[in-house]
Amino acid sequence: MSTAPSKPSAVPDTWNRLLQPYLTHLGTQGSRTSTIETRRQHLECLARGIEADPLDVTETRLAQWCAAQTWRPESRRARLTSFRLFWRWAGNEGLLDDVAMGMPQELCRSSPPEPTPDLVYLHALRRSDARSRMILRLAAEVGLGRNEIARIHSERDLLLHADGCALAVGGVGNGARYRPLPEELSSELFDSGPGWVFPGKDGGHLSPRWISALATRALGAEWTLRSLQHRFAVRTCAVDRVAFAL
Template sequence: MLITDRPQLKAIPLEWQQPLRNWELRLRAEGKREATIDVRIRHLRRLARDLGNVTPESVTEDDLVQWAGSKNWAPETRHAYYMSVTAFYSWHTRPTGNNPAERVMCGISRQQPPPRPTPEDAVRHALQIANPRTELIIRLAAELGLRCAEIAQVHTRDIDTGEDGCTLTVHGKGGKVRVLPVPLALARLLTHEREDGFIFPGKVNGHLSPRHVSKLARKVLPAPWNLHSLRHRFATVAYVRGGHDLIALQQALGHNNVATTQRYTQCDATALTHLVTATSLT
């Protein structure tokens, strides 16, 4: 089922329904990933609801300025919405031939936030109150650094158990695949009495949606921690305890650039103390 055809979504004005459905079909024809399509469609549906009776063809630069200017978004969220709206109007043909988002939704300053690893006591608390399904979600993020979309798609065929231990094939962003070794205790949870199929079955191509996976994790993690901060936890602990190997960590996280990996990794206080002590003049 197309995202735009799901009955549980909030209603949008009639004039937006067919254009967004056609755009979703175009995104699928271009081979865009399910998670990307889901984000793009949801962003445009929110725009449609917020603008009310303004049709896609009649949206102006001023409409977008008023809409975007009224939102108290974090820079990353704002950037994501701008990307979605610009992409839609780059595709959607208007009588005037212009793109109302072209000048309004250009690049914005995005200061990179510091790493926010989930504290160990918060992880333990979540595991204590989680049911078996949610426990596995938490552990896949905390022990392997998986994104919510990667967790949602884990399938029994991705798990390989051999003489050298268990490995998991992870289907990452942009269709990139990586293979990770799985700690013994986590491997037991992944393989215990499993029928062939998705580990987290659901209604999105047979598995849970990334949004639902994230929602399940938030129910047991104390605020403000979430699945993404568990990924930061993995990066930080792996770096500190794993020999400070950024290249290996980059591969484990599935990053294209090691600079991205550095943003996930919090320097441990002991290392800073050693550095400062080493430079002491007395």
């Protein structure tokens, strides 16, 4: 049975004093909750890893720290965007010099999809507990990302209709997208009871970071929740091509 990932170390107060007003700024300008959460995770990772107060971070030091990380191309691009936006805000507010201004905006073209192999996926399902299996299936068979999985609320997002069950993703009302659910998976989601499908300890839901960590632990270090989404996308495109040919 999988165990919960260990908690990261605390973010230094010198960083928190800047990050909190920046995250508030993002909320004020109307950024989505998932976007704010992503920016927070990226910046907290930097704050814990660079071992310097914000005022001591230079353009060279930031570039060297980023170069030493083993991020995938798409992850690197997203993190550099978070850093540029944070320092742009801090510079405009007169809090910090904008040392991220020169960070590259386009490192490389999107890398080809790397879908999780079937054997890896099936083995992970067999050895996982019920919660982790559901996370894996939502990514591999429905195509959901970690933010979408974390925020599934059974009473709000699960919809019954004549053809089966669908899941509302990414909003409410007219802003939602609807994904059909496999029958067995929809039964498990309904059986989870009312409220958050993946509840946390504080009355809310599990964080997207924990969702992602549980998936990686089940799959093994080489594969991630993202690679399960690639599996879904590749299979969906293949089905669409066959249907078009027919």
